[in-house]
Amino acid sequence: MSYFLLRIQTNLSLFLSDMPIYKYYFFLLLFLSSWAFPAWAQPTVIVNKLTDQHVYVRETKVSIIPPQGATIANPFVGFTLPHNLGTINVSSVPVQMIQDAKRAAEQLKQQGFEVLKMENYRINNLPARLTFSSYLLNGFKQKHYQLMLEVGKETIILNAHFAFDQEDLEEALKKSLLSVVYDAKIEVKPKDVLPFKVSTAGTRFKLAKTTPTTLSYSTDGQFPPASRAHSMFIVMNAVKLDQTTDKKQWVLESKKQNKTITSVQVAFINEITIDGLDGYEVYFKGKSKDKGLIENHYEVFLFSPFGAVYKLSGLTADPTNKTLEEFKKIARTFERF
Known part of the structure; x- marks a missing residue:
């Protein structure tokens, strides 16, 4: 198994790994209430409905349409792309994380990410933000999509990681993440x-x-x-x-x-x-x-x-x-x- 795949399996999220997870939650609860959330200036509205192509992501409350050839991952939660070209992993944190875009970009920069683009969405009436960035992993340049979907006081995070030279995966992974459907009725243990x-x-x-x-x-x-x-x-x-x-x-x-x-x-x-x-x-x-x-x-x-x-x-x-x-x-x- 490649180093890249093992890295994804053991991370909660690269976005969260810069500081201890318990401190991250604590820090967010202390400060998010005082941060000015951006006005959602004409976010792109997406209405998704479950289709035969959607695949339920185990241990979560979401389903997505995975890229062609992707398989359900084990042991991490998400999907593995063919030939270990990339992964999609899903996690959640018990705080609201869709914050001011400028602050979010600064945080990512501090963690070694180069933010290339940020897009605001409302997916099935839930606020969401898609971030596209690049970073170095063990000396090799990687690309990263991160979709944050805010559901009440919880944020669901979908991360897609893939090699920098796999340009054909960019659109496929973006489309996959934006196909997300959240179902509050699902009981997760x-x-x-x-x-x-x-x-x-x-x-x-x-x-x-x-x-x-x-x-x-x-x-x-x-x-x-x-x-x-x-x-x-x-x-x-x-x-x-x-x-x-x-x-x-x-x-x-x-x-x-x-x-x-x-x-x-x-x-x-x-x-x-x-x-x-x-x-x-x-x-x-x-x-x-x-x-x-x-x-x-x-x-x-x-x-x-x-x-x-x-x-x-x-x-x-x-x-x-x-x-x-x-x-x-x-x-x-x-x-x-």
Whole structure:
């Protein structure tokens, strides 16, 4: 299997992978309410109806017409194009993400994307934005379509990745993404098919949110938690890592690159083995950039022989060791299916 395909399988989304997923959700909830949403100046209106060509995307509430020859992907959620020329993967986040286009372009640029075009749509009366961009992956230039479809307080994200020289795929993938049909009546239980699990027995943590690639827990059963008095814990597939990378240094560098906190102080970093996978657990403190409040972060990175990285993340304002010990207890129950 190609490096390109493995990369897509292990990402929630390239758009989201620049910062820890729990911090991304938290950051969005803090700031999106104050951002001015753009006036939808004459968005292109699309009315889609289910046809015989539509294929349901498992573990989601959407169907699309995939490009000719595409097959249902496994284990990631979406489709694989013939000869591994590209992929379509689908995910969702529990926040509204269709924001000011200028800010969105700036965020993508910070994450290494070159935005080539943005288009606004209303698809079956739901606000949507299609972004076309390019980026470098392991030294090779790739193209990327991303369709965000906002449904209430949730955003469904469809990502299409393909090689830069495959110009014939541009129109086919764009047409495929814009064929999306959302069905609110579909009941989704992604936690039943996730390839990993943890146990929160003996802790205060409750399952709060699931997506096709993440398990999210909090002490109040909400995600993100209702206040700083509550803590959260996330389990997810993170990234694809080159086998020659110095893993310990990579873990430490990822703390420095965190864009949502400052004054990072690493309390400890230890080698750890869980479910037969070697990795590191790290505990560090920092100040939130928005309010300067102290945050305590616990993270575990587990490295598979194939380069995939599993990430377990805890965030708390608790200055004692009580929550830290709960984070450790949950992390050590991690198990792959």
